[in-house]
Amino acid sequence: MTLPTRSDLDAVPAYRQGRPAPAGASKLSSNESPHPPLPSVVTAVQQQLGSIHRYPRMSAPEVIGRLAERYGVDPALVTVGAGSVELAAQLIGAVAGAGDEVMFAWRSFEAYPSLVRIAGATPVEVPLDADHRHDLDAMLAAITPRTRLVFVCNPNNPTGTVVGAAELERFVDAVPRDVLVVIDEAYVHFDRSEYFDGPDRGAGLELHRRYPHVAVLHTFSKAYGLAGLRIGYAIAPAEIADAQRKVAVPFGVTDLAQAAAVASLDAEAELAIRIDEVVAERDRMRDALLAAGWPAVASEANFVWVPAGDRTAELDELLHAGGVVARAFAGEGVRISSGNAEDADRVAAALAAATDGPAA
Numbered sequence: 570m571t572l573p574t575r576s577d578l579d580a581v582p583a584y585r586q587g588r589p590a591p592a593g594a595s596k597l598s599s600n601e602s603p604h605p606p607l608p609s610v611v612t613a614v615q616q617q618l619g620s621i622h623r624y625p626r627m628s629a630p631e632v633i634g635r636l637a638e639r640y641g642v643d644p645a646l647v648t649v650g651a652g653s654v655e656l657a658a659q660l661i662g663a664v665a666g667a668g669d670e671v672m673f674a675w676r677s678f679e680a681y682p683s684l685v686r687i688a689g690a691t692p693v694e695v696p697l698d699a700d701h702r703h704d705l706d707a708m709l710a711a712i713t714p715r716t717r718l719v720f721v722c723n724p725n726n727p728t729g730t731v732v733g734a735a736e737l738e739r740f741v742d743a744v745p746r747d748v749l750v751v752i753d754e755a756y757v758h759f760d761r762s763e764y765f766d767g768p769d770r771g772a773g774l775e776l777h778r779r780y781p782h783v784a785v786l787h788t789f790s791k792a793y794g795l796a797g798l799r800i801g802y803a804i805a806p807a808e809i810a811d812a813q814r815k816v817a818v819p820f821g822v823t824d825l826a827q828a829a830a831v832a833s834l835d836a837e838a839e840l841a842i843r844i845d846e847v848v849a850e851r852d853r854m855r856d857a858l859l860a861a862g863w864p865a866v867a868s869e870a871n872f873v874w875v876p877a878g879d880r881t882a883e884l885d886e887l888l889h890a891g892g893v894v895a896r897a898f899a900g901e902g903v904r905i906s907s908g909n910a911e912d913a914d915r916v917a918a919a920l921a922a923a924t925d926g927p928a929a
């Protein structure tokens with residue numbers, strides 16, 4: 570006899586990490602920073618090691634204080650989580666349960682449908698348009714009295730496309746005020762479109778200020794290079810932030826992660842140089858893909874989406890043979906993270922090594 574598990578989990582796949590990269594390969598499968606941590610961040614983490622026999626400070630006072638000050642918001646609206654994925658789960662848990670619907674574009678961040686199902690709610694996936702962008706009109710049309718939350722992943726993972734600030738405001742304005750709009754800006758630092766409104770701002774924060782039903786998600790995993798330490802933050806309406814604190818798993822964010830986040834906020838000028846490099850290499854990588862005949866989509870994130878369709882496996886293998894580990898979505902396409910110049914060179918060389926490039 571086997572132990573019974575929740576039958577609704579049958580529809581939930583376990584989260585899939587990109588395939589392991591062999592030693593020496595370019596690991597371009599998880600949208601990470603290609604750089605090791607800054608020395609100042611390492612020092613800040615080391616200073617915490619002597620107190621790891623204590624539980625971390627759940628109120629994360631320094632990092633929340635710094636973020637509240639930086640954005641000019643009440644600290645009560647700011648929450649930290651073990652990565653922004655934990656905050657996405659908290660936000661869902663704060664507003665949605667059995668019988669409720671949570672909407673997002675598809676394809677988008679792979680964790681959304683699982684997190685919604687884990688909360689017992691129903692995921693509603695609205696296809697991206699032909700240009701791989703959010704179809705906001707279709708999303709509006711899909712709102713029902715059961716809709717509790719809508720994610721807008723901006724820039725979108727894995728397509729790298731962005732909804733402009735004005736377009737997003739029209740959408741937010743049209744969404745009923747009892748539906749929470751979560752603008753997931755995990756990749757906003759790499760955005761050079763008009764959506765970008767100064768360092769680490771995007772347009773989400775401004776919409777949060779102006780509308781009572783908007784929350785913003787940011788992470789230290791991508792541009793700040795702290796993926797391994799697990800820390801992200803949300804800025805949400807007060808009642809939502811209060812509910813998040815109720816559904817949060819206690820002690821999820823270590824003092825090590827909190828110290829690293831503060832040190833990273835102190836090091837933004839240094840990090841900006843790294844971000845600019847990733848953006849430049851992203852565009853160079855896209856050019857190489859286009860030159861080789863692959864349909865690479867213009868990206869505002871730290872990756873490039875190649876909707877290769879039935880040639881997905883072929884492209885994935887081509888890259889792999891050239892020492893590049895990317896993320897393939899079977900039958901749909903390949904997402905290649907942007908790394909440093911060597912990584913982009915490897916991608917270009919792998920494509921050039923193909924004797925018979927794809928048909929036009």
Ligand code: PMP
Nearest residue numbers: 652653654678726755788790801
């Ligand atoms: N949002 C989006 C759109 C993502 O792509 C990711 C990571 N792949 C996350 C959130 C979560 O990142 P983290 O938990 O590391 O902050």
